[in-house]
Amino acid sequence: MNIVDLSVQVGPLNFRNPILLASGTVGYGNEMSEFLDLNKIGGIVTKSLSLKPRKGNPPQRIVETPSGMLNAIGLANVGVEVFLKEKIPFLKKYDVPLICNIAASTIEEYVECTKILTEEEAISAFEINVSCPNVKEGGLQFGNDISAVGKITEKVKSVTRKPVIVKLSPNVSYISEFAKIVKQEGGDAISAINTLVGTAFDINTRKPKIKNVTGGLSGPAIKPVALAKVLEIKQKVDIPIIGIGGIMNWKDIIEFMIAGSSAIQIGTLNFINPAAPIEMLQSLESYCMKNKIEKISQLTGSYQI
Amino acid sequence: MLVIEALVDKVIELDNQIFLLKIHCPEIANSIKPGQFLNVRVSENIYPLLRRPFSICNVEGDYFYLMFNVFGEGTKILASKKYGDSIDILGPLGNGFNYIGDYDTAVIVAGGLGAAPFPYLIKKIEKGKNIISFIGGKTYREVITHEMKNISIATDDGSLGFKGNVVELLNEHLELLKKNKIKIFACGPNSMLRALKEFCLINNFECEVSTESAMACGFGICQGCPIESTKNQDKYLLVCKDGPVFNVRDIII
Numbered sequence: 001m002n003i004v005d006l007s008v009q010v011g012p013l014n015f016r017n018p019i020l021l022a023s024g025t026v027g028y029g030n031e032m033s034e035f036l037d038l039n040k041i042g043g044i045v046t047k048s049l050s051l052k053p054r055k056g057n058p059p060q061r062i063v064e065t066p067s068g069m070l071n072a073i074g075l076a077n078v079g080v081e082v083f084l085k086e087k088i089p090f091l092k093k094y095d096v097p098l099i100c101n102i103a104a105s106t107i108e109e110y111v112e113c114t115k116i117l118t119e120e121e122a123i124s125a126f127e128i129n130v131s132c133p134n135v136k137e138g139g140l141q142f143g144n145d146i147s148a149v150g151k152i153t154e155k156v157k158s159v160t161r162k163p164v165i166v167k168l169s170p171n172v173s174y175i176s177e178f179a180k181i182v183k184q185e186g187g188d189a190i191s192a193i194n195t196l197v198g199t200a201f202d203i204n205t206r207k208p209k210i211k212n213v214t215g216g217l218s219g220p221a222i223k224p225v226a227l228a229k230v231l232e233i234k235q236k237v238d239i240p241i242i243g244i245g246g247i248m249n250w251k252d253i254i255e256f257m258i259a260g261s262s263a264i265q266i267g268t269l270n271f272i273n274p275a276a277p278i279e280m281l282q283s284l285e286s287y288c289m290k291n292k293i294e295k296i297s298q299l300t301g302s303y304q305i
Numbered sequence: 306m307l308v309i310e311a312l313v314d315k316v317i318e319l320d321n322q323i324f325l326l327k328i329h330c331p332e333i334a335n336s337i338k339p340g341q342f343l344n345v346r347v348s349e350n351i352y353p354l355l356r357r358p359f360s361i362c363n364v365e366g367d368y369f370y371l372m373f374n375v376f377g378e379g380t381k382i383l384a385s386k387k388y389g390d391s392i393d394i395l396g397p398l399g400n401g402f403n404y405i406g407d408y409d410t411a412v413i414v415a416g417g418l419g420a421a422p423f424p425y426l427i428k429k430i431e432k433g434k435n436i437i438s439f440i441g442g443k444t445y446r447e448v449i450t451h452e453m454k455n456i457s458i459a460t461d462d463g464s465l466g467f468k469g470n471v472v473e474l475l476n477e478h479l480e481l482l483k484k485n486k487i488k489i490f491a492c493g494p495n496s497m498l499r500a501l502k503e504f505c506l507i508n509n510f511e512c513e514v515s516t517e518s519a520m521a522c523g524f525g526i527c528q529g530c531p532i533e534s535t536k537n538q539d540k541y542l543l544v545c546k547d548g549p550v551f552n553v554r555d556i557i558i
């Protein structure tokens with residue numbers, strides 16, 4: 001028996017601890033399993049899946065920036081069919097909640113993907129990506145449009161009984177307005193945030209460092225923005241939040257929970273130290289013990305403002 | 306594939322601002338193959354944030370070597386490492402060269418820091434085979450001959466050896482190359498690899514190239530390192546996982 005209860009609840013979903021692995025930073029789990037025991041983490045979010053396989057953007061796709069990185073992967077993924085045939089069998093060997101992230105170019109495509117995937121028992125929930133900055137159609141075009149986000153939530157909810165989490169973009173003036181419509185349309189939780197649009201130039205060639213010109217900024221550079229977005233949602237809308245953005249250590253996790261997150265996701269850090277999630281569990285427990293916190297979930301939204 | 310804290314033995318400066326980092330790490334030294342690479346965390350801090358990929362340069366007992374030049378923040382930190390410093394290594398990564406096989410002469414083609422993977426490859430190629438090396442650089446400063454064998458040199462400005470690029474130099478030796486059953490192993494800038502590919506297709510030479518790419522993870526999860534495939538144009542290959550070594554016919558450079 002652990003002395004501290006690390007389990008958390010995100011709407012109807014239960015996780016054994018608040019640490020989930022973020023979409024696009026764990027592939028479909030198999031490579032990560034060489035570094036850590038997937039059964040010990042809270043949950044896994046797949047790379048964004050689309051109805052058909054996507055080739056993604058041409059190189060150069062990534063570049064490091066101060067305390068962060070820009071990526072313009074362009075949602076390269078195997079597509080729903082190959083995912084079910086070739087990727088799910090591996091993930092089924094583990095007892096870890098699997099959240100399928102879906103990205104699409106049209107509202108119909110979101111619905112179609114959900115309809116197909118919802119039949120698969122091994123999938124616990126969906127995370128709807130309406131916030132990819134790196135594709136021409138879909139992505140931020142939806143993420144910036146409140147009524148589109150509402151409509152996607154409503155339509156996806158209508159074809160699945162599984163929990164639906166909507167992953168929001170920070171590239172909007174008031175993220176809480178988007179969270180509000182997600183809640184109104186029956187969405188179960190919010191993931192916040194996806195990457196911030198950014199760019200970088202080579203001063204000798206004057207060309208952008210990534211081929212797509214702009215990319216999504218992630219890593220510790222975005223943590224303060226992410227925290228502010230989580231806080232804004234927490235203060236304005238009654239919906240569970242999964243906090244994401246620049247988490248590098250266990251203290252960052254505590255900070256995200258204080259700001260209002262029920263759980264968190266780790267992204268860029270997986271590239272640097274894929275074993276980090278396990279290392280952090282121990283520290284979370286020690287922090288709770290030291291501060292006489294019996295259940296880590298008590299931290300959620302416990303800010304003293 | 307593992308993440309491991311290894312110990313720095315020393316940093317050796319070769320000529321021309323080229324450094325070797327000697328690291329004690331039996332786990333990696335005993336398992337890594339020529340052409341594979343390691344993703345190295347140069348600092349505990351968040352700047353530089355990402356690991357840096359380095360080809361394995363050589364292995365000696367429980368030690369291995371990486372070769373680098375001081376280019377940015379990351380390599381500056383590496384150059385300042387001292388005996389006993391710990392260094393966080395992720396690897397071995399990628400596939401490595403297929404150096405066992407039916408050829409009698411290994412032809413090494415290296416441009417600039419593309420020399421890095423060859424000392425280890427040369428060491429591993431079986432005794433009965435010949436090895437000849439063609440080494441190129443823009444100027445003599447970029448020519449790295451460290452532990453190479455039977456060396457011919459080309460520089461763009463003619464400051465050392467043949468004046469021209471290394472593929473033009475190969476062309477000069479075409480008769481000799483054709484006399485033997487050769488396999489080419491190459492690493493260098495894309496412009497060199499592109500010219501080399503054409504040369505190999507025209508002359509029907511076997512050739513494996515070690516490619517470079519920007520990388521974040523180095524083990525296949527970020528999709529940051531695509532390279533165009535000749536066999537399936539609907540899907541990129543990943544330099545870190547499907548490579549970094551490719552049959553030159555399988556990729557579009």
Ligand SMILES: Cc1cc2nc3c(=O)[nH]c(=O)nc-3n(C[C@H](O)[C@H](O)[C@H](O)COP(=O)(O)O)c2cc1C
Pocket residue numbers: 022023024025047048071073075101129132167193194195217218219220222244245246247265266267268269527528529
């Ligand atoms: C290389 C890369 C690929 C990503 N791919 C996706 C994706 O396919 N779908 C998605 O919803 N988010 C994607 N993200 C965003 C992350 O899930 C996460 O929201 C973001 O990186 C912020 O977290 P971090 O700072 O911890 O990385 C990607 C991020 C990176 C760095």
Ligand code: FES
Pocket residue numbers: 519520521522523524525526527528529530543544545546
């Ligand atoms: S560097 Fe991440 S997939 Fe190749």
